[in-house]
Amino acid sequence: HDEEFPPRILDHVMKNAIKGDVTNVIDVIDKYCWSVEIAMNVGDVKGAILDKSFLEASPKNVLEIGCYCGYSALRMSRLLKEDAKIFTIEASSQYADVAQEIISFAGMEKKVQILRGLSDEVLPTIAEKCGVRTFDFVFIDHAKELYKRDLIMLENLGLIRQGTTIMADNVIFPGCPDYLEYVRNSPKFECTNYPSKLEYCENREDAMEKSIYLP
Numbered sequence: 001h002d003e004e005f006p007p008r009i010l011d012h013v014m015k016n017a018i019k020g021d022v023t024n025v026i027d028v029i030d031k032y033c034w035s036v037e038i039a040m041n042v043g044d045v046k047g048a049i050l051d052k053s054f055l056e057a058s059p060k061n062v063l064e065i066g067c068y069c070g071y072s073a074l075r076m077s078r079l080l081k082e083d084a085k086i087f088t089i090e091a092s093s094q095y096a097d098v099a100q101e102i103i104s105f106a107g108m109e110k111k112v113q114i115l116r117g118l119s120d121e122v123l124p125t126i127a128e129k130c131g132v133r134t135f136d137f138v139f140i141d142h143a144k145e146l147y148k149r150d151l152i153m154l155e156n157l158g159l160i161r162q163g164t165t166i167m168a169d170n171v172i173f174p175g176c177p178d179y180l181e182y183v184r185n186s187p188k189f190e191c192t193n194y195p196s197k198l199e200y201c202e203n204r205e206d207a208m209e210k211s212i213y214l215p
């Protein structure tokens with residue numbers, strides 16, 4: 001991916017969005033990505049699917065794996081209930097720097113905490129570091145080859161509980177066949193597929209997969 005997109009979107013947001021207005025920041029990012037250049041945000045169409053599952057779950061503790069520029073963290077933060085929080089893991093310090101700026105510009109820095117590092121390095125200590133026992137909602141949107149490994153890690157570390165909702169982006173494109181096979185064949189997960197399109201595209205199929213953990 002174009003390494004230079006993050007600084008460009010940050011600059012565009014600072015110049016064109018309303019400081020402290022999270023809905024406007026989201027809208028400005030979507031308009032830019034539809035009109036100027038595609039970026040790997042979950043986007044507005046799949047974002048609406050994420051919103052709906054998020055509201056149904058009404059979570060207190062939220063985990064995101066793959067923050068990128070903070071777009072999906074902002075989408076979820078605007079729907080958070082009182083004293084709820086989002087913890088988002090980002091391995092790229094360049095992405096994390098930009099995400100921090102965008103999240104702060106939108107006024108959501110108290111609701112979203114970025115954890116810098118690789119998911120398999122952050123997850124083992126996240127409970128005590130963040131003062132969280134289990135997560136109520138998890139959004140997986142990082143590298144497709146790590147989805148299955150990280151879900152198994154969440155289970156083994158006891159970071160998900162009876163009823164936790166796990167949403168996964170890109171289960172068609174780029175696609176994560178081993179993850180899908182794992183959750184759909186496991187008796188511990190109730191899965192629902194939401195067909196959609198790749199962000200900011202009209203003609204490429206993608207989908208989100210919702211998995212409710214029922215151990």
Ligand SMILES: Cc1ncccc1-c1cc(O)c2nc[nH]c(=O)c2c1
Nearest residue numbers: 039040041042141142143169170174
């Ligand atoms: C945008 C895009 N274009 C062509 C090929 C792949 C992608 C793409 C789309 C996404 O939503 C992604 N989400 C998380 N991590 C990714 O690597 C990723 C990549």
Ligand SMILES: [Mg+2]
Nearest residue numbers: 042141169170
């Ligand atoms: Mg994605």
